[in-house]
Amino acid sequence: MTGTVGADEAVRRRYDVVVVGGGWAGSLLAKDLGERGWQVLVLEAGNGGAETWPGYLDSLSTFYSAVAKVPNSGYRRSVAAPFPDVLDLAPVRDPEPGEREYTANGYFVQNGRLPYGTDYLRELGGAAMHWLGAVPRMHPEDFATNERFGYGRDWPITAADLQPWYARAEFEIGVAGDAQGQRELGVVTDPDYVFPMHQIPASWIDRYCTGLDGTPILDEVADEQYPLKVHSLPQARNSTPNPDYRPGPYRPSSAVGLPNYGERCVGNASCVPICPVQAKSHPLRQQARFPRTVTTATRCVVTRVRLAGPTMGGRVSGVEFRAYTDPASPVGRSYVVEAGVVVLAAHAIENARLLLFSGLANGSDQVGRNLMDHPTVLNWALADERRGPVGPFRGPGHTSGWEVFRFGEGRRRRAPFRIEIGNWGWGWATGAPMSNVATALGVGGDRQGEIRPDGVFGPELRRLLGSTIGRQLQLQIAVEQSANPGNRVTLDRRHRDATGNLRPVLTYDLDPHTRSGVYAARLVAARIFQRLDATDWTNHAPRDGVPPLGHFTHTVDGTTLDLAYSGAGHGAGTHVMGSSPRDSVVDAFQRTWEHPNLYAVGCGSMPSIGTSNPTLTMLALALRSAEQIHQDLVLDRRPADVRPADEAEVPA
Amino acid sequence: MSDPTSPAVTADVQDFVELCVPLTGFSEFDLYATGMAERYLETVRQQVGPDRFAEFWAAWTAAVADGGGPQSLSPVHLEVARAVTYLWHTGAWPRLAPAAHAALRRQPANEEFVVAPEAYVEGLVWRTFHGHPGGAKPPGFGTWSVQPPPQSDILSLRQDLGLGELPFRAGLTAEVALDAVPGHLLPGLRAARYVPPSAVPTAAERPDTSRERA
Numbered sequence: 099m100t101g102t103v104g105a106d107e108a109v110r111r112r113y114d115v116v117v118v119g120g121g122w123a124g125s126l127l128a129k130d131l132g133e134r135g136w137q138v139l140v141l142e143a144g145n146g147g148a149e150t151w152p153g154y155l156d157s158l159s160t161f162y163s164a165v166a167k168v169p170n171s172g173y174r175r176s177v178a179a180p181f182p183d184v185l186d187l188a189p190v191r192d193p194e195p196g197e198r199e200y201t202a203n204g205y206f207v208q209n210g211r212l213p214y215g216t217d218y219l220r221e222l223g224g225a226a227m228h229w230l231g232a233v234p235r236m237h238p239e240d241f242a243t244n245e246r247f248g249y250g251r252d253w254p255i256t257a258a259d260l261q262p263w264y265a266r267a268e269f270e271i272g273v274a275g276d277a278q279g280q281r282e283l284g285v286v287t288d289p290d291y292v293f294p295m296h297q298i299p300a301s302w303i304d305r306y307c308t309g310l311d312g313t314p315i316l317d318e319v320a321d322e323q324y325p326l327k328v329h330s331l332p333q334a335r336n337s338t339p340n341p342d343y344r345p346g347p348y349r350p351s352s353a354v355g356l357p358n359y360g361e362r363c364v365g366n367a368s369c370v371p372i373c374p375v376q377a378k379s380h381p382l383r384q385q386a387r388f389p390r391t392v393t394t395a396t397r398c399v400v401t402r403v404r405l406a407g408p409t410m411g412g413r414v415s416g417v418e419f420r421a422y423t424d425p426a427s428p429v430g431r432s433y434v435v436e437a438g439v440v441v442l443a444a445h446a447i448e449n450a451r452l453l454l455f456s457g458l459a460n461g462s463d464q465v466g467r468n469l470m471d472h473p474t475v476l477n478w479a480l481a482d483e484r485r486g487p488v489g490p491f492r493g494p495g496h497t498s499g500w501e502v503f504r505f506g507e508g509r510r511r512r513a514p515f516r517i518e519i520g521n522w523g524w525g526w527a528t529g530a531p532m533s534n535v536a537t538a539l540g541v542g543g544d545r546q547g548e549i550r551p552d553g554v555f556g557p558e559l560r561r562l563l564g565s566t567i568g569r570q571l572q573l574q575i576a577v578e579q580s581a582n583p584g585n586r587v588t589l590d591r592r593h594r595d596a597t598g599n600l601r602p603v604l605t606y607d608l609d610p611h612t613r614s615g616v617y618a619a620r621l622v623a624a625r626i627f628q629r630l631d632a633t634d635w636t637n638h639a640p641r642d643g644v645p646p647l648g649h650f651t652h653t654v655d656g657t658t659l660d661l662a663y664s665g666a667g668h669g670a671g672t673h674v675m676g677s678s679p680r681d682s683v684v685d686a687f688q689r690t691w692e693h694p695n696l697y698a699v700g701c702g703s704m705p706s707i708g709t710s711n712p713t714l715t716m717l718a719l720a721l722r723s724a725e726q727i728h729q730d731l732v733l734d735r736r737p738a739d740v741r742p743a744d745e746a747e748v749p750a
Numbered sequence: 751m752s753d754p755t756s757p758a759v760t761a762d763v764q765d766f767v768e769l770c771v772p773l774t775g776f777s778e779f780d781l782y783a784t785g786m787a788e789r790y791l792e793t794v795r796q797q798v799g800p801d802r803f804a805e806f807w808a809a810w811t812a813a814v815a816d817g818g819g820p821q822s823l824s825p826v827h828l829e830v831a832r833a834v835t836y837l838w839h840t841g842a843w844p845r846l847a848p849a850a851h852a853a854l855r856r857q858p859a860n861e862e863f864v865v866a867p868e869a870y871v872e873g874l875v876w877r878t879f880h881g882h883p884g885g886a887k888p889p890g891f892g893t894w895s896v897q898p899p900p901q902s903d904i905l906s907l908r909q910d911l912g913l914g915e916l917p918f919r920a921g922l923t924a925e926v927a928l929d930a931v932p933g934h935l936l937p938g939l940r941a942a943r944y945v946p947p948s949a950v951p952t953a954a955e956r957p958d959t960s961r962e963r964a
Contacts, residue, residue, distance in 0.1 A: 161885060162867035165842060165946045185944040299892040337891075365893050368885030375888070476939075483929040486900050491881045493894025521894065522884070524937065531875050532947030533937035535839045540920070540935075541832035542948045543847025549825040550847065551921030552934060555835060556819075557907035558918040558925060560775030560878050563839075564901045565928045566936060568879035637939060637954050646941045662939075 101394075102146050102222070105421030108395040109435045113139045114731055116417055116437035118400045118452070120144075121224020122713060123700045123720040124443030125381035126270055130724040132392035136731060139393050139435060140385075141417070143179040143444070144220035145425050146396040148227065149382045151355035157227075161372050169228040169667065172372040173221050176425040177596045179399050180205045181220040184665065187213050192643040199645045202604075207593045210585070210606035215648055215665030216471050218445050222396050223381045225445065225667060226713070228371040230495050231334040231378045233273055233714035234516075235264050235285040239505055240708030243580065247509040249611055250580030251468070251705035254677040254686040261287055263718035268332075271379045271717065272351055274298050275332030283329065283501055285710075294348040295337040297330045298363060301521045302489040303571065304328055304498035306481070307630070315625050319618035319654055320508030326626070328498045328519070334379035334713075335363050335494060354382045367522065369495050397422050399430070401599060403440055403456040403696060414440050414458070414696045420597060428596035438734060439695045439727050442673075443720070446702030447602050450587045450672035453683075453698065455600055459673070459690035464683050466588055468581035468671035470707055473608055473648070473663035475616050476527040477573040477623035479632035480566065487568030490523030491531065496574070497521060503622065504709040513615025515577045516709040517623070523570035526664070527636075531567045538562050545642050571632055575619040577663070578709050579612045581671050608663070613652045616661050638662035668712050670701035687726040688719060695730065699723050759788060766791045769807075772814055772913055773835045776874050781838065784872035786865075790837050793865050797843055798830055802854055806830045814916065821920040826853045828920055836948060839878075841869030844948030862946035 115131050117124040120142035128138045147153035157172040164171035170183050186204025193199045202208035218225040238257040243250040265288070268275075274295035280286040300308075307328050314323040336350040353360035353376035360375035369378050376383075385394060398419045406415040416437050422430035442449040450466040453459050481488045500517040508514065524530035536542055540553030554562055585607060589600040608616070620636070627634040638646055639660040648663040676682020679691035688703045690696045699720050701712045756764070767781045774781065781787060795803045806827050813822045820831055829850035836844045842864045851860040864870050871886040880898050882889055904925065908914065919925070926935060933953035940950050 158885065159867045162870040163864045165862050165864055166944055167884070168943050185942075187942060188944070189941045299895045301894045302897055305895070362891045364888040364890050366885050366888040367882070367894075372885065374885055480931070487879060487898045489881075489894065489896075489898035490879070491876070491884060492889070492898075497894075525884075527939055528937035528953075529940050529945070529947040529950045530937060531879070531881075532840045532842070532873075533940070533950035535836055535875050536844060536948040536950065537937045537952045538935050539832040539835055541829065541836050541844045541846070543829075543849060545951070547848035549829050549850050551825075552919075553820070553828075553832060553921065554919045554926065554935070555831070556772045556775040556916070556918035557904055557911060557913060558775070559835070560907060561901065561904050562926050562928070562931070562935065563875060563878040564880075566931055567875070567881075568898065568901065635933075635936065635938075635953055639954075641938060641941065641951055641954065644941050646939050647943075 102396045103393055105395055105398055105419070105431070105433050108139055108393060108398065109433045111137065113137045113435065113437040115439045115441060115727065116141065116435055117441045117443055118417060119224060119442070119444035119448070120222050120381065120385065120394060121443065121445065122226040122381050123716055124441070125384040126717055127441060127443060127699060127720045127724045128392050129384045129388055130721060131727060132389045134728050135391060136728070137391055139395065139437065141398040141400055141419055142222050142394065142396045143399040144176060144222060144396065146222040149222060149354055149385065151353070154355065154376070158372055158374050167371065169371045170217055170219055172228065173219055174425065176220065178397070178422040178425050178428050178430065179220040180595050182206045182217045184215060184217050187215060187647050189644050189647055193645065199649055200647055205595070205601055207590070207601055207603040208606065210604060212607050212650065213647055214469070214471065214604045214606040215663070216667050216669055217665070218667070218669065226381050229667070229713065230370050232496070232711040233268070233332050233334050234710040235280065236708045236710045236715050237283065237285050237505055240706055240710070243509065243706055251674065253705050254675060258287070260715070260718050263722045264714065265291065266721050267714055267717035269294055270384070271334045272336065273332050273334050274337035276330040279329045280332060292340050292342045293332060294340060294343050295350065296340050298333050298335055298337050298494060298497050300330060301493045301497045303521055304519055306488050307519050310626065310629055313629055315622055317503065317508060317618050317622050319512040319614050321511065322508050324502045326500055327502065329501045330498050331496060333494060336361050336377040337363060351379070351383050354386045363494065365493050367491055367493055397425070399597065399599065400444070400452060403452060403458055404434070405458065412693045414693050416440065430597065438731060439697065441727070442698045443700055446669040446672045446700055447587055449698045449700060449702045451589065451600065451602050453673060454587070454589050459683055459692050459696065459698070461679060461692055462681050462683060464583070464674055464681065466672050467583040467586045468674045469585040469587060469604065469606060469669070470579045470581060470671040472576035472666035472668045472707065473579055473612060473616060474666045475575045475577065475619050475661065475663050477575065477620065477627070477636045478524045478527045479571045479627040479634045479636065481569040481571050482631040483565065483569065488571060490521065490567065490570045491525070493521050495520070495522055511614065512618045513578045513580070513612045514709050515575050515615050515619040518574040518576065520572035520574050522572070523567060524572055526574065527572060530570060531563070534563055534567050571627070571630070573623045573626065575623060576666055576709060577612060577615040577619055578707065579608065581674065581705055582609055587672055608650070613650065614654060616663055617652045617654055617659055620659060620661055668701065668707060670704045670707050670712055672702040673698040674705050675703040676705065688723045689726065697723055697727065763788050763791055769810060769814060770834065770838060771911055772819070772916060772918065773831060774838045774874060775907065775911065777911055780874070786869055786872050789865060789869070793837065793843060794834055797856070797858060798854060799856070817916055819916045819918055821917060826850050837865070839873055839875040840947070841865055841871070841873045845946060862948045
């Protein structure tokens with residue numbers, strides 16, 4: 099079912115399940131429960147529109163027109179349901195020693211030592227509308243870093259528990275990958291498994307880097323030599339179906355609103371913020387397949403989860419929400435909707451905000467704590483001129499990586515990291531290729547604002563750009579950040595959005611273990627560039643008194659480096675899963691310990707995020723929760739509340 | 751009856767396109783093929799002001815005619831020439847050097863903007879490295895695996911464009927050596943994501959890697 103309803107229509111019924119948030123986790127979970135016959139309501143705070151083809155093209159056009167082509171650049175800002183943007187952060191010129199080096203001027207209030215540089219999107223489909231589509235599984239080590247390496251928090255479940263759910267999630271969203279390569283890494287364990295689609299072809303840059311296979315690279319922080327090997331990245335992106343996939347045959351999903359379109363990636367090279375053909379998987383595809391049992395309402399901002407009466411054993415009765423008509427105007431009406439089960443699937447930070455404001459599930463004092471991300475250190479270099487161009491700005495954002503730094507005993511000394519071999523040149527670090535044009539021409543003036551004397555034009559410009567853009571290499575290195583209760587979301591009645599909802603107040607920092615990971619990653623990248631005979635132009639030092647966002651210095655064995663990280667968009671940890679209500683918010687099924695019919699799903703449940711992009715793990719967990727919610731409902735409704743067979747299918 | 755082989759645009763646009771060849775390094779055919787020529791001429795006139803644009807255009811016409819090229823322009827005219835070239839290459843009007851913005855007594859805010867969604871798509875910069883604009887003109891499944899073609903050399907570029915010996919640089923004594931590109935012609939780290947491409951600082955000189963214990 100494609101199509102949404104308004105609030106008046108949505109509240110007419112009582113639902114079995116109300117899902118807060120129409121993003122990845124909420125959409126998969128709602129579809130699963132709806133297919134089992136349960137009546138489900140999905141409340142999305144943001145606007146819809148992209149579920150129609152003209153609406154989607156409007157987002158594409160918005161992206162074309164944006165000067166800063168950041169992840170949210172295809173989507174309009176909203177006053178009624180505001181969201182953070184990477185454009186909200188600004189560096190502070192000439193900061194005093196010890197003073198914060200940034201200001202935050204958007205939806206987030208930030209008071210941490212370092213900036214939380216991650217955005218999300220409140221829009222039908224959520225931040226998945228701008229995600230890259232990287233879906234590596236987590237490694238068995240990642241679930242037990244405390245037990246094995248003495249840092250972070252351990253999961254109440256193991257990688258083995260998740261394997262079948264990973265496989266199901268990979269089917270649901272459509273994953274292309276090389277299963278054998280993932281088995282070598284130890285993240286896929288089934289010896290017969292293949293992904294639904296063959297791997298996305300490696301880029302020419304990947305092949306260029308494969309030349310280093312077998313080369314040992316010293317990581318001096320871990321005090322270990324790591325032999326390089328390029329591994330293909332599993333991606334939720336349409337590729338060639340694998341005939342060996344069981345149960346087959348697998349048919350790639352087409353674009354929502356335009357049948358038979360987008361069934362292969364065609365190399366638009368703009369996965370973030372938007373895939374023009376929708377070959378990149380996104381939740382609107384799940385929503386298009388919603389059965390009639392699922393109702394979706396947009397522009398409904400959930401404000402509070404309601405507790406049932408005091409005799410109800412902590413059960414919740416439903417949610418309050420405000421519906422608006424115009425995203426530019428904070429005017430709306432209040433509603434209450436009741437449901438047997440409430441599922442929060444609104445993003446790690448939004449889930450925490452709702453729990454905190456509702457005063458629920460926080461007996462452990464862990465709600466909002468353990469906020470995580472993958473601090474990402476950018477490294478950029480020009481490839482050897484003699485070997486010619488490498489072909490940047492082609493294909494998906496990254497198609498391969500160096501994985502060897504993710505695992506093993508090195509994790510005791512420093513956080514592990516995953517090296518993404520970037521396909522989009524220096525775009526993230528420097529704003530290339532547009533900034534190459536500007537600096538080669540000399541436009542914009544010098545640091546005093548005077549007109550620059552130097553610059554090239556015409557054929558010389560064309561030749562210089564061809565060479566200096568054509569040889570761009572960038573390694574984006576995502577470093578694991580472990581759970582730290584001091585990194586947290588809180589609320590403060592002084593900070594509200596335009597509709598009166600409390601804005602998230604973030605306190606964020608990187609601990610020494612994570613900082614050592616960033617440090618090690620930077621030096622490893624420098625060594626790799628050396629081995630490629632590339633000229634390393636990476637520089638994270640302040641320029642003219644302006645520190646780059648995420649700047650810090652870190653010292654290992656007496657050597658100090660200027661470092662900086664970017665946010666990866668991987669918000670996690672804020673309603674952490676555990677084995678005891680004393681120190682965690684949800685159980686292994688993402689059910690809040692204190693409220694048996696209130697679930698908080700999403701990356702917020704994750705006690706650690708390893709070095710894997712977290713979406714796939716989030717979706718495996720969501721499907722596992724859907725199964726549990728189904729069991730809860732069956733128990734709850736038997737035998738008093740059996741519905742007639744003509745009204746709904748009997749739950750399977 | 752008009753000449754059926756001449757482009758269906760005004761003489762102003764024809765003149766604009768002809769003299770944008772030595773600025774951009776792309777042929778008249780390529781410039782017309784963007785479909786943006788008229789829109790760009792309007793944009794430049796609007797941004798610089800019709801009178802100042804006329805002065806600039808006269809100066810540039812003379813600089814091409816007498817073989818001086820960009821280095822014979824006044825500093826303010828040099829900045830306008832850069833902005834016009836940036837527009838063709840990226841589809842966006844850049845942030846000018848504040849000194850030039852002041853000297854031109856411009857009314858509009860000195861901010862970068864994309865002229866139109868289709869202007870982004872028609873940026874020439876992508877073609878300098880055999881690429882395509884991100885999010886448009888996709889080359890097809892798996893094409894990113896193919897080795898990109900080599901760079902065209904400067905001599906054939908000059909010959910193809912019929913540009914002879916005109917020096918295409920300002921403030922530089924010789925052609926840039928591609929195996930030792932100086933930092934002042936490369937972009938550096940964007941300190942924040944809102945910094946528009948035309949305001950990104952140049953790279954510091956080739957970074958010192960001596961702190962690294964090799």
